[in-house]
Amino acid sequence: MSMSKAPSSKKQASEPADPARKAAMRVRPTAPIVPSTNVSGHALMLVIAIMSFLACLTLGAVSMVRATAESWQSQISREITVQIKPDETLDMDKALADARDLALTFDGTTAGNIVDKEATARLLEPWLGEGLDLDELPVPRLVIITIDERNPPDFAAMRKALTETIPQAYLDDHRTWVDRLVAMAHTTALIGTGVLVLVFSAMVLTVIFATRGTLSGNRHIVEVLHFVGAEAGFVASEFQKHFLKISLKGAGAGGLLAAACFAAASFWQARALATPQSDQATALFGTFAIGWMGYLGIAAIMIVIALLTTLTARYTVMRTIYEIDLIRSDPARTDTNQN
Incomplete structure (x- = not known):
């Protein structure tokens, strides 16, 4: 009787007593090959x-x-400027209006704006100070013409027409500034x-x-x-x-x-x-x-x-x-x- 029970007791002793421990023995935690932090x-x-x-x-x-x-x-290329120098025989207000109307007759121009005396004085304030009387100074007046960048007007023809109509007018198409700005950019x-x-x-x-x-x-x-x-x-x-x-x-x-x-x-x-x-x-x-x-x-x-x-x-x-x-x-x- 005792010999027949011996194998059974030996088999029981060789098995793990706790199933959780047996599962833990099967799974080994693996560490990364390369240390994660150093x-x-x-x-x-x-x-x-x-x-x-x-x-x-x-x-x-x-x-x-x-x-x-x-x-x-883009801002410089959108506008051109007509500058009219003062003259004793020149009616400045009429000359400004004529220059604007003449420039707007060319294809490629979209709008014209006459810079009034107050705006001109504000432009000169950094150099000449406040309280300027433009009637006493030979200050040129400006007309700003907005153009179509994709279809600009013929600047040479516009300059010639302005000079023939108003000899004191000068057209500045800002090409020099645009070229310099492009080079600088x-x-x-x-x-x-x-x-x-x-x-x-x-x-x-x-x-x-x-x-x-x-x-x-x-x-x-x-x-x-x-x-x-x-x-x-x-x-x-x-x-x-x-x-x-x-x-x-x-x-x-x-x-x-x-x-x-x-x-x-x-x-x-x-x-x-x-x-x-x-x-x-x-x-x-x-x-x-x-x-x-x-x-x-x-x-x-x-x-x-x-x-x-x-x-x-x-x-x-x-x-x-x-x-x-x-x-x-x-x-x-x-x-x-x-x-």
Whole structure:
């Protein structure tokens, strides 16, 4: 009887007493191959955030300058000015009306406005002060003609007709100013693009060296995984996932901070209209709004930074595994490393 019960008691002793413990023994928690947080990872994230912020700021500034230059060019190109010099034998009011009516007879003109004495005095206040009496000064009077930019009038014919009808009249089509403004806008945009290229190049080099420096600290992980049989593609994919998370966080932080700066500047400018500070900033830099194209460019820079960091990490891991294989295949180099 006792011998027949022995196998049964032995079988019961070999089984786990608690089913929950048996389930826990089957599931082992797996840790990531690449440590999720370390000092080098935080440093790389900070570097990416700073360079992303600078690149996005430069891109937004270039977009803002180009938009402002185009606005100035459009405003100058929309109008021409007829200037009439005073003369003792000239009826100024009649001459202004005749010049306006004559200019409006040409195709491509849409409206005409005579600048009255009060408006002319306000234009001269910064140089001659207040309380001007234009009747006592030989100040030219102006007629502003609005034109169709797409179908401008024949300026040569208009200038000839005005000179024949009113010898004291002079037509200024602002072509000289437009040409200078276009040249200035192109130069400014070229300089800004050059600065953007330099900032982006510095960012690329910084990200590459920072990524390689971070990977050099994890070289032992790559060697161990490769020695136990892990394929190069698998190891590289694990590292690129890790660096993709870091780059997305860093690029996202820098890009969002730059977008917030432009949004805050635009909000301040809208709230501070007609103030000396806002007027001076608008005169120097134009509007701080970069538009949806500017924000789309910021998003594109964030994506490019993330892809660049990820591809750099993958290339560095594959290069490291290639160097490990070279060392293993060269007995002389292996002996040298062991010694």
